[in-house]
């Protein structure tokens with residue numbers, strides 16, 4: 001076991017970016033091309049070494065290893081705090097969707113290149129008049145020979161700029177009732193008739209954007225799942241999204257935990273508010289304790305879901321619990337941090353007196369988006385109420 005740990009450590013020493021872990025090393029700006037290139041480069045390196053891609057079928061590029069080796073790899077990667085992967089929805093939502101509903105050629109063609117970071121994905125579900133009410137979407141695809149001609153617009157598309165491919169839900173039957181008129185396709189982001197442009201968020205970056213389809217053609221073979229049953233494929237996808245990490249929670253269903261308790265305590269101990277150290281204020285200590293308790297509750301709730309999953313009892317709806325809980329917690333945490341740092345919360349990134357270079361402010365602002373993406377808290381509470389608790393609609 002020790003020999004294997006040494007092997008992983010030696011590999012990391014040799015392969016981590018030059019200057020990594022030195023004070024002079026600065027990660028590229030998130031969502032920049034430089035950050036994307038670094039994420040792709042690093043994921044490919046990990047994959048080629050057999051240090052990522054676990055838990056997926058071997059025939060689709062998954063890497064098989066004994067559990068103890070995987071545990072050591074993960075421990076060593078965590079210890080060194082390695083670069084983040086590329087900004088892509090591939091791993092989070094596309095792989096689960098393809099594994100569940102994709103055709104064999106689609107799984108073989110696309111999954112390996114998602115696992116090795118080579119190809120990135122975006123996802124076009126939401127439209128200007130179809131967010132929570134997704135079934136109301138108006139983008140159409142009309143069959144022409146062995147192709148579909150797509151017209152319409154999608155909005156709030158994460159990773160819009162980096163998508164090599166996208167998954168797209170469109171109306172394929174003008175007559176059929178709601179939920180039975182949609183289909184899900186894979187599209188190539190280099191197709192003619194496709195264009196995209198940024199939308200800037202209040203947190204500053206253009207993490208998401210808009211996509212336009214003007215007679216864009218998609219081959220028929222790119223259909224995922226059954227024709228006119230795209231609603232059900234999309235729901236699988238959204239459950240994966242809710243369970244997998246919406247809101248920046250670092251892990252998947254089963255181990256969802258927000259973390260950040262230690263850094264909160266440290267901040268409270270190192271910050272003065274109205275002339276006294278925040279940690280000395282019992283109300284703040286109680287709020288931080290409450291946060292720690294909820295964090296722990298979320299961890300155990302995630303573990304319970306993991307067990308249900310392994311026993312085949314997981315319906316997917318449970319993902320909404322972790323989604324609401326973790327994203328709302330992140331929002332509360334952000335608000336509490338603003339109260340702790342007081343007037344410094346006005347200092348954004350780049351300001352000379354900003355605490356932590358404005359990162360606290362950024363995280364507070366960004367946390368709002370997480371309570372909206374992949375289904376708002378209200379929508380997820382409705383799911384919990386109706387489909388888990390069995391309350392009336």
Ligand SMILES: Cc1cc2nc3c(=O)[nH]c(=O)nc-3n(C[C@H](O)[C@H](O)[C@H](O)COP(=O)(O)OP(=O)(O)OC[C@H]3O[C@@H](n4cnc5c(N)ncnc54)[C@H](O)[C@@H]3O)c2cc1C
Pocket residue numbers: 122123124125126127128129130131132133155156157158159208368369370372373374375376377378379382
């Ligand atoms: C950071 C971020 C990333 C995103 N990434 C993507 C992406 O990659 N791809 C994509 O397709 N979409 C993406 N989205 C869009 C997201 O899925 C939608 O914003 C979300 O589903 C809400 O839709 P909407 O914005 O149209 O709001 P609306 O549906 O118009 O909702 C407005 C308000 O009404 C409430 N509401 C609506 N219906 C009900 C109801 N039945 N009961 C109670 N309350 C209700 C909502 O909770 C909300 O508060 C992203 C959004 C964000 C913030």
